[in-house]
Amino acid sequence: xxxxxxxxxxxxxxxxxxxxxxxxxxxxxxxxxxxxxxxxxxxxxxxxxxxxxxxxxxxxxxxxxxxxxxxxxxxxxxxxxxxxxxxxxxxxxxxxxxxxxxxxxxxxxxxxxxxxxxxxxxxxxxxxxxxxxxxxxxxxxxxxxxxxxxxxxxxxxxxxxxxxxxxxxxxxxxxxxxxxxxxxxxxxxxxxxxxxxxxxxxxxxxxxxxxxxxxxxxxxxxxxxxxxxxxxxxxxxxxxxxxxxxxxxxxxxxxxxxxxxxxxxxxxxxxxxxxxxxxxxxxxxxxxxxxxxxxxxxxxxxxxxxxxxxxxxxxxxxxxxxxxxxxxxxxxxxxxxxxxxxxxxxxxxxxxxxxxxxxxxxxxxxxxxxxxxxxxxxxxxxxxxxxxxxxxxxxxxxxx
Amino acid sequence: xxxxxxxxxxxxxxxxxxxxxxxxxxxxxxxxxxxxxxxxxxxxxxxxxxxxxxxxxxxxxxxxxxxxxxxxxxxxxxxxxxxxxxxxxxxxxxxxxxxxxxxxxxxxxxxxxxxxxxxxxxxxxxxxxxxxxxxxxxxxxxxxxxxxxxxxxxxxxxxxxxxxxxxxxxxxxxxxxxxxxxxxxxxxxxxxxxxxxxxxxxxxxxxxxxxxxxxxxxxxxxxxxxxxxxxxxxxxxxxxxxxxxxxxxxxxxxxxxxxxxxxxxxxxxxxxxxxxxxxxxxxxxxxxxxxxxxxxxxxxxxxxxxxxxxxxxxxxxxxxxxxxxxxxxxxxxxxxxxxxxxxxxxxxxxxxxxxxxxxxxxxxxxxxx
Numbered sequence: 001x002x003x004x005x006x007x008x009x010x011x012x013x014x015x016x017x018x019x020x021x022x023x024x025x026x027x028x029x030x031x032x033x034x035x036x037x038x039x040x041x042x043x044x045x046x047x048x049x050x051x052x053x054x055x056x057x058x059x060x061x062x063x064x065x066x067x068x069x070x071x072x073x074x075x076x077x078x079x080x081x082x083x084x085x086x087x088x089x090x091x092x093x094x095x096x097x098x099x100x101x102x103x104x105x106x107x108x109x110x111x112x113x114x115x116x117x118x119x120x121x122x123x124x125x126x127x128x129x130x131x132x133x134x135x136x137x138x139x140x141x142x143x144x145x146x147x148x149x150x151x152x153x154x155x156x157x158x159x160x161x162x163x164x165x166x167x168x169x170x171x172x173x174x175x176x177x178x179x180x181x182x183x184x185x186x187x188x189x190x191x192x193x194x195x196x197x198x199x200x201x202x203x204x205x206x207x208x209x210x211x212x213x214x215x216x217x218x219x220x221x222x223x224x225x226x227x228x229x230x231x232x233x234x235x236x237x238x239x240x241x242x243x244x245x246x247x248x249x250x251x252x253x254x255x256x257x258x259x260x261x262x263x264x265x266x267x268x269x270x271x272x273x274x275x276x277x278x279x280x281x282x283x284x285x286x287x288x289x290x291x292x293x294x295x296x297x298x299x300x301x302x303x304x305x306x307x308x309x310x311x312x313x314x315x316x317x318x319x320x321x322x323x324x325x326x327x328x329x330x331x332x333x334x335x336x337x338x339x340x341x342x343x344x345x346x347x348x349x350x351x352x353x354x355x356x357x358x359x360x361x362x363x364x365x366x367x368x369x370x371x372x373x374x375x376x377x378x379x380x381x382x383x384x385x386x387x388x389x390x391x392x393x394x395x396x397x398x399x400x
Numbered sequence: 401x402x403x404x405x406x407x408x409x410x411x412x413x414x415x416x417x418x419x420x421x422x423x424x425x426x427x428x429x430x431x432x433x434x435x436x437x438x439x440x441x442x443x444x445x446x447x448x449x450x451x452x453x454x455x456x457x458x459x460x461x462x463x464x465x466x467x468x469x470x471x472x473x474x475x476x477x478x479x480x481x482x483x484x485x486x487x488x489x490x491x492x493x494x495x496x497x498x499x500x501x502x503x504x505x506x507x508x509x510x511x512x513x514x515x516x517x518x519x520x521x522x523x524x525x526x527x528x529x530x531x532x533x534x535x536x537x538x539x540x541x542x543x544x545x546x547x548x549x550x551x552x553x554x555x556x557x558x559x560x561x562x563x564x565x566x567x568x569x570x571x572x573x574x575x576x577x578x579x580x581x582x583x584x585x586x587x588x589x590x591x592x593x594x595x596x597x598x599x600x601x602x603x604x605x606x607x608x609x610x611x612x613x614x615x616x617x618x619x620x621x622x623x624x625x626x627x628x629x630x631x632x633x634x635x636x637x638x639x640x641x642x643x644x645x646x647x648x649x650x651x652x653x654x655x656x657x658x659x660x661x662x663x664x665x666x667x668x669x670x671x672x673x674x675x676x677x678x679x680x681x682x683x684x685x686x687x688x689x690x691x692x693x694x695x696x697x698x699x700x701x702x703x704x705x706x707x708x709x710x711x712x713x714x715x716x717x718x719x720x721x722x723x724x725x726x727x728x729x730x731x732x733x734x735x736x737x738x739x740x741x742x743x744x745x746x747x748x749x750x751x752x753x754x755x756x757x758x759x760x761x762x763x764x765x766x767x768x769x
Contacts, residue, residue, distance in 0.1 A: 272768060275768075286768060289761075292760075292761075292764040292768060293757070293760050293761065293764070295764070295767070295768060296711075296760040296763045296764050296767055296768070297760060299763075299767050300686075300708045300711060300712055300760075300763075301682070303402075303686070303689075303708065304682035304685055304686055304708075304712060305682075306402065307402065307404060307682075307685035307686055307688075307689045308681055308682065308685045310402060310403055310404040310685070310689070311404045311684065311685045311688055311689075313404075314404055314405075314406045314688075316406045316410070316411045316414065317404070317406050317684070317688055319643060319680070319681065319684065320643065320647070321677060324677055324678070324681050325681055328678055328681075331678075332678060384667075384671070387667070387670065387671040387674045387675075388667065388670065388671075390674045390677065390678075391664075391670040391671070391673060391674045392670075394674075394677065395650055395673060395674070395677060396650070396654065397650070397653055397654060397662075397664035397665070397670050397673065398653075398654060398661075398662040398664050398665040399665060400661075400665040400666065400667060400670075
């Protein structure tokens, strides 16, 4: 049943009011911008409590089925709530892997029992999820995963390691790709997909210090870790198919996410505002012709991205390459963000050389955002790999 | 959030235009037409007239369909996709000038003939190449009920086929528009120009003290409406052209082998090709956002939208044409390779009505101040 206009309008007002009134006060410590940057217990607890509050008040998982903890409502309401979060610039919801990738995957492919066990905890942030795809020697090339899972009775024994496990120290579950067979017809055969419990003996997440000097990722080691065989989702040896379905959620190419703000997005308006405050030759930087041209270029690109999202909804305006827009979302937005940060630093004169400290422009957030922006252009498949994927799958160019 | 609307009329027009241009403008026909004196085969032009395309934006009372300029966008885009030349764009642009600046009597005089199939053209640019349409050297003086026009205008498209040409000139210091009927132009007023896009038929129009009835001075001088229309239609051609050149690139990258590999497997060619794809998607999105503003009459947003579309499209198409030639290697250096046709078209589109830097400069106060 679709929502009436009155219901939509009423909800818009309600959501707007709730986020205006409940936006958390500044916690007095610097907050991360994405789940990949959560580096301290203090940051984690603050964000987890926030997601819990948002869930308890009914603003996330609104379109997910009621029987598993959602609200069973029309997607339009969730979109409104998510928009209100962005508008009021509230903190993001930290259980990103659960809300956007693992949850939709379980709802699409999981059993009744799996849905009952996992979905509610994903929404309430009681059960944090992490992702075990990349390996130290195989960053973007998931198909070459070497982490082994050997069946032993009603358990699998896992050996190997995974890297870039965001929230690894806090997660209760991991979506894990491991190799259950070797010598198949190609490297993808023999991979299996697990919803693995992180507290199993033999699983050890070790925090990695990032280029920003902060923590926020783990390398997760598996030493004869035993997990129940029932943790497998999909059939043994068909993990690649499940992983690809998950990556479609990650790249934003499939719907079904729980919604909610996934990251604090840098807005081009913030940079225009910075250009007003920043000085160049004693005058506001925004009066400098080169600064103006670059700002216009960035705004044009940002609007182009948002117009692309609008055009993708018009079937009559698809091109000869109809998947181009959906497949390129991460590439376009992450590269734009990186460029915006670089430009923001360039507006600061000699102070561009400062880093997080009270003397730095805006406390050094631009420099930190720039370094962190690589998580977008590298994580989930580097921009270079994205070019390969789009070239091959969208344009039909031959593989190298 | 800014929306993009695409009406049933636009959908139907696009379907017709896609089939039409595919049928009438395959690349060998484009090349054959280059050798002809006109930009389009008269029989094909007649079919366009019969389809009612010239009257799309002409109000119903003057025999047209009374649709928005946004409805002409899918046609211009499809023509761009197939490098099809014709007076369609210059005629449609002239129609916009007559609608936005003509009096009732002036519209009554010129628009019905256009809707019935007479081509028209518009003469705005001058020898100095200035893109600012109101900074002009041509001038006219009014003497009684006569207007004496002294003008030298460049890049007048398909002028010999035009039944009416709208010319910009200063009158008492103000930039104005004057309509000239074809039979009022003295012999020798038109000289063919050599331009980079060989599918175009471009002319210099020169008159010295040409006497015209004063009522051919258009009532108003809405240069903004004319410029916005030109930017929208050129962006449509560029969006189509980007799609066309991308097909040329992909065809070569998936069939040409070097060092035992299809050259499309090399990342140095694959990655820029993806950049071209994404810039085409951006161009088409800016284009139809601008078309939506046009259709909805959102004048406040229209100017920024058309300038963005033109700025983004100009750079994207020029890059795509440039890379298309380069990726064809030695063959790309030959006249026989189709990449040059698109590169030449891209340069034409880029330098008509302002390049990317020009429009970004004008966008700055709209977006930043």
